[in-house]
Amino acid sequence: MSDTKKTRIPIWRDERAYAVLAQVAFVVVVIAAGVFLFGNLLSALRRQNIPIGFDFLPTRAGFDISDSFLEYTASSNYLQAFQVGLVNTLVVASVGIVLASVFGLITGLAGLTHNFIISRLARVYTEIMRNVPLLVFLVFWYRGIVFNLPKISEALSIGPILVSNRGVAIPWLLEGALSLPVVRGRIFDGGFVLSPELFAILSGLVIYTAAFIGEVIRAGVQAIPRGQFEAARALGFTGMQSIRLIVLPQALRVIIPPLTSQYLNLTKNSSLAAAVGYPDLWSISTVIINQTGRAVEMIAVVMGIYLTTSLLTSLFMNWYNNKVRLIER
Amino acid sequence: MNTSAALPPLTERISILRWLRQNLFRSVADGAVTVLGIVLLLSLVIPIVTWALTEARWQVVIENIRLFAIGQYPIEYVWRVWVCVLLLALICGVSWGLWLFRQRAVGAAILTAFLLLGLLPGALSIPATEKVAGFGLMLPSLAWLVAMSTLGALGYAIAARAPARARKLVGPAWILYLPVCFVLVAGLGPDGLLATVGSNLWGGLLLTLLITAVGIVASFPLGVLLALGRRSKLPVVKAFCIGYIELIRGVPLITILFMAQLILPLFLPDRVTFGPISFRPEIDRVIRAMAGVSLFSAAYMAENVRGGLQNIPRGQFEAADALGLTATQKMTLIVLPQALRMVVPILVGQFIGLFKDTSLVTIVSLLDLLGIGNTVLAQPKFIGTQREVYLFVAAIYWIFSYVMGAISRRLELPQSASRR
Structure with a gap:
């Protein structure tokens, strides 16, 4: 009885180990790809002198909108x-x-x-x-x-x-x-x-x-x-x-x-x-x-x-x- | 034995009056509705037909038919496009002979599609203003029809006599077909027979079909992978796939196309260096649109494939598992x-949707069928022909979608071994 307990599945044959490993690999690949792509994105934006953020929202829009259910003029933001x-x-x-x-x-x-x-x-x-x-x-x-x-x-x-x-x-x-x-x-x-x-x-x-x-x-x-x-x-x-x-x-x-x-x-x-x-x-x-x-x-x-x-x-x-x-x- | 062919009893046999009574005038109210329907129908059809036959300036379509078909594609290389069409005729013939030989309706639909494609070269040669000795323009449509039906018949004959081993080549032939077409259309070198034709010159129906084809071919494997991922037992993979599918399905295609146009190029590194080679990576705008369409379509594909997997x-x-197959073997x-x-009819429906959706690349200023329509309307000679141009564009989309839909509804797939 106690013999069967001792014979554990070796880790390189254990499906659960593979599952964890596969997911870790997946996460690493996704994060690496994300970091690479967003790094490129940020540096490209920096080259073009475009800041990132929502600070532009309160500035004056200056264009007209023909149809509006709200108060809006060209001087709105x-x-x-x-x-x-x-x-x-x-x-x-x-x-x-x-x-x-x-x-x-x-x-x-x-x-x-x-x-x-x-x-x-x-x-x-x-x-x-x-x-x-x-x-x-x-x-x-x-x-x-x-x-x-x-x-x-x-x-x-x-x-x-x-x-x-x-x-x-x-x-x-x-x-x-x-x-x-x-x-x-x-x-x-x-x-x-x-x-x-x-x-x-x-x-x-x-x-x-x-x-x-x-x-x-x-x-x-x-x-x-x-x-x-x-x-x-x-x-x-x-x-x-x-x-x-x-x-x-x-x-x-x-x-x-x-x-x-x-x-x-x-x-x-x-x-x-x-x-x-x-x-x-x-x-x-x-x-x-x-x-x-x-x-x-x-x-x-x-x-x-x-x-x-x-x-x-x-x-x-x-x-x-x-x-x-x-x-x- | 077909029992439905037996005649109904005498009293049930249809006479015209009886048919009218049953289908149009069951009761007074029914009769009133019928009359109303006829009035509505006539009030719609009569003005439209009168307009189409007398007022409409169809000249705008006839004079610009080449633009509608291929955009600004150089005339001297048009033959490369037609080689693609001829190859398609050949492969279709072979496939028909192999898989669908009993289905006349499908054959008829495919034949119609080819007849329409075949009429184009003839139509292309109409404008007398462009007498460039392009190979594709010189051949009248009759010759093209003969050439295409010969190739189709040849394919059919080959298929009927081919040994079983050769039949396995049809699948790879289809897979190879698109890259071959792409090379033919885009070209290879700076000059010669296969000189490069920049994607800014692709347009009209040609561009629409290319984006559709690339979208289908690219989104199919991606969609299958996403579907498998969504059913995966690994929670991380599953969450990622669900996130992707639901994100894409929740936003309009146009936002994705804009993202592909504006943000995708920013994702690329500024310079790529492999030892001595260093270049600035760029994706041209047609490829970006194709990427956007494929990424969008893949999410919908995944859901459809998942439907099949669940069944x-x-x-x-x-x-x-009992046979000892590995996970990959089990899946493939x-x-x-x-x-x-199981999901082929649904997938065909989705492909039709994708074909229609490609019209949105007009909004990111590509000159697909609809985009070409807009440029044609800017010609001073044809001011005010919006109805003619857009009706023509709509008719082309309609014919292609309807034929594809009709084929998929009649399609009987070869049964799997288990069902024979």
Whole structure:
């Protein structure tokens, strides 16, 4: 008995020793590579006389921003410019997610109907969008379509919404009352006016992402066996009831994970706003980089912000997913 | 025996009226929706078609087709690009003959892609203003089509008759293909037949395809390594891989491309000295973009491969251990072949995404297909042709993505030995 205790595995045959050794080697290589690369980075920055740090943020920015939800003038500082960009990105991403969900749901349901024309329309729309790069669609949408909208004096009215090449005016709550936009001379009066850039990035992202969300929803509903629907009908549920109470709760489980990644995609894709001239977080950051040369700091901060947003979004969606997931005995 | 071919009962047979009733006019509401749909369709299609046939100035595309295809690539070396295409035809023919001989749909899709590529040389010779005696421009597209289909058929014939040993060469041929193309496009020496063509002259579809190809080839092994690392039992390696994957997946591609353009060069040492040789290391801007795209794509690749790895039953690992295979053998011979086979359709989907994502290099001022579109729009002669140019660019992206997607959906991989 005591013999077996004595015969220990020699260290050069011990897998655990190898595991520790491998990890130590890995850490050493990673740290060495990091030190080498960052050493190069620091010396390159020193050669170019670019200091490192965030001391440039409180200095005067000196550039104008066309779209801003915050107080901003050319004499504001870089930090304020950056905040304007952050708010713009958050607005585009959150409004975009809501609208894309609504249109995506419509597209997905349209693709599921028995109606030949409607389901074909939905199919063609998704097939077009899914095979074209977002950036190409955005520049086409902005420079080809939004630019060529009618002049403000001939603004198209779609219900209460006015559409022109100077922007889109929508009804809005102003001082507690609903204000409907009207055209007065060469400007919109009342309502809320989206600049052509904001309209282009928002509608472009929504049109593009809705196609993907529609596909996610269609696949999710189709994953539910027909029997479930038929059973609901047999129990005397109406069409709407069987969708709301039987099909949708089950489909949500399939839909939510891919839907989350579509939401994250939309948020990250809003960084293409620069292509349509909308001053989002990233496009303002590139202006700051061009003016100050502080590429390392700005890229790091922007990456950090996107990463945080992505992680928060996926945390929330995971929590929601846990709520709707199948609870088994 | 195909039972679905049997005729349905008389009452169920489709007549036009019956089809209309079932698919368009089930109820009054349904009928109203149908009418609305038709009105919507017509109100979209009629103006677009009228515009495309009467108003649109497609001249902008026709006159600049060479720019769209290859950018500023020197005309006297265009033939090198077409040699790449011909080689591709040959390898595709061989592969088709070997692996996919039963799948007509895939063959048809590949043929279509080649027909489109084959039409380009002919289209390239249209502008009469450039009568340089370039080899590629002189051959009309018909000759190219003949040449390519001959090579494809030749490859097919070779594949059908090749001994089993020769068949093993197809894999290496594919692996060699990209470096060969790269050498052909970039050139080797200062002059001669293979004179260097600087990457600042690559452009258009050529650049888009090159970045895509390099991105796929570079991110694939990187992604597999990251996926394996993420499943590793070593906590340090695992943490590193998770950190990398989640960081990259959490940020937009454009920030990574900017980092590759602005910061990557700063990471290099000022001078590299090997004994007597001392030089200043530099990476040109196309390579930087390729690096950015590959590093980005690798993280997504890793997650897809991980999906495949997770679906390998435990028994496979245990069986490999029981057979006394080493860890490397277990991975390369048992686990990875099965895992990768499982995720091929997903990977193709990701490659399509990568192909579309390369359009972002426009923002870091490379002249890919979209970038060329922007330069074409700056020509004074073609002011105001945004719709034509961007529609054309979108159509090219669409065709390539759609064909790749269609192939991957129809693709039936040769079954692994265990499933035969």
